[in-house]
Amino acid sequence: MADLVLRGGYLDGETVDLLIQGGQIAAIGPQLEAAGATEIDARGLLLSPPFIESHIHLDTTLTAGEPKWNESGTLFEGIETWAARKKSLSREDVMRRATTLLRWQAAQGVLHVRSHVDTTDPELTAVRALLEVREKMRDLVEVQLVAFPQEGILSFPKGAELLEEALRLGVDVVGGIPHYELTRDMGAQSVAISFQLAEKYSRPVDIHCDETDDPQSRFLEVVAAEAIRTGMGEMVTASHTTAMGSYDDAYAFKLMGFLRRARINFVANPLINITLQGRMDTYPKRRGLTRVKELWQNGLNVSLGYDDVMDPWYSLGTGNMLQPAHMAVHVAQMTGRAEVVACYDMVTTHAARTLGIADRYGLAVGRPADLVLLEAKDKWNAIRRLAPIRMVIRGGRVVAETTASRTTLLGEPIDLSAER
Ligand SMILES: [Zn+2]
Structure with missing residues (x-):
């Protein structure tokens, strides 16, 4: 029986x-x-x-309005607001908020979560707290943590050392944020550091890459080149890549060929990027989303994340993965019968590939x-x-x-x- x-x-x-x-x-x-x-x-x-959350920030969640609301709605006011809120972080504060969101997620069928955790904090308070939460919640939700240098690897004091320390403490994935480094050269160099650490500690890579409307932000090509050089391919994820929505077609088409060679994964966050991006535009106003449909049509693995639930970047949110899928249908104009179904796969089977768990999922x-x-x-x-x-x-x-x-x-x- x-x-x-x-x-x-x-x-x-x-x-x-x-x-x-x-x-x-x-x-x-x-x-x-x-x-x-x-x-x-x-x-x-x-x-x-089960649903899979392939890009969330459990350390920032449920802090919307603390110490102030993000009134401009921009990425940059979000980063400033978080820098202020970060000063009052404690182990208990992070554990309580992260556990609350994970319980909401589990109740809505999200049983695998990849969360970024800010490493630009000399105490690594959130890193230590989320490592505890990961273990405590293991029987209900499987959490992967990404060491995420919110204020830069090279642009924040001891950024590289803090990133490495997070990996030594047991964080699962190496992150990066090249478009927020002070110069283009520092951005490219920061990507190289992420990959060096990934090779040294045998960890996957998931980089916040080109989350801007600036068509000159071209760190995705650097990530692809590193993925090809190291042969890490499917262990590499480029998150956001919103600048790709602003690249001219001549460059985007050339890049697409390199991306097919690199075999990296993509995570788009349609709820957040439709609200954060395009803020410097008057009209016409850009959508600020990566080329979700074209990446998918080119056979690349694309998954969708929520990114933020009630934090300095996005004051709304529930954690239900049907919402980013529903938004992707609209913002990426994936309204064809197979395209809508593909958006569902982007929060289930495609996300399993991004997290490297496809062989024990489904x-x-x-x-x-x-x-x-x-x-x-x-x-x-x-x-x-x-x-x-x-x-x-x-x-x-x-x-x-x-x-x-x-x-x-x-x-x-x-x-x-x-x-x-
Ligand atoms: Zn993010």
Whole structure:
């Protein structure tokens, strides 16, 4: 007898049962005969692998308005505001806020999270706190930490040493922010340092790269060159790359060929970049997003992140990954049938590649029994309706449940699904 059986859920256009045994998926198929110690009626619900947050800042989350609100809405006022808030960081403060967000995420089916953590702090307070949170939350959410030098590797006192110290303490991934270094040369040099540390400590790389509307910000080519030189390819991620949305086509097309050779991953953060970028423009006003659709069409791995939830860069947010997917459909104009589905994949299977966990992720026999049940018949409708997430299963155990929603109009129940 199986531990748990889900009956009659939607998966890839079919209606299936899913058996869980020993924390793993034991069988998937229509009308399976085996009984389960527990049986769950999944009729009308989509079976999905868990959502993956591939770019968030758990150390800055839930600080919006402290010590002041970001009134200009720019990246730079965000960095200034954070520099002020950072002075009052404590272990307890960081742990409390990060744990709160991780619990929100888990309740909404996000079971893998890659979080950047600011290393430009002589005490590395947030680094130490998030390393503790990573261990404490391990049974519910798997967290990867990226050592992120918010104020620069070469432009902040002892920036490189602090970055390395974070890796020694156990941070999983090496970060960078070349476009915020004081000069172009320092930016290129900072990318080289990130890769040297990655090779020295055998860690992946995830760089905040060209998060600006400046068409002259060209550190993505430096990241691609380092990925090719080191052969690190799929272990390398370029986050944001919003300047690519402002490059002229002659340069962007040439670069695309190099990117295909480099095989690096991309993370776009559509909620944040549609609000942060374009702030220096009057009209026409740029969208400030990287070329999500074109990267995807070129066979490159693109995933989507939330980036910020209620912090100096973005005062809104819930952590629900359907929201960045929904925003990407609009901002990247990915409205074709396959394109909408691709945006769903960008917060699930594509993000698994970005995090380097694709070999132990997904709804297949032998994989961990981690899944999400949504009120939708397929991925397209899940995005269209920002579908309610009804159940989250982690390692074969139900960890979160949401009661079915029911709306009435003039006293009569009304069905708002109209799925097609
Ligand atoms: Zn970020």
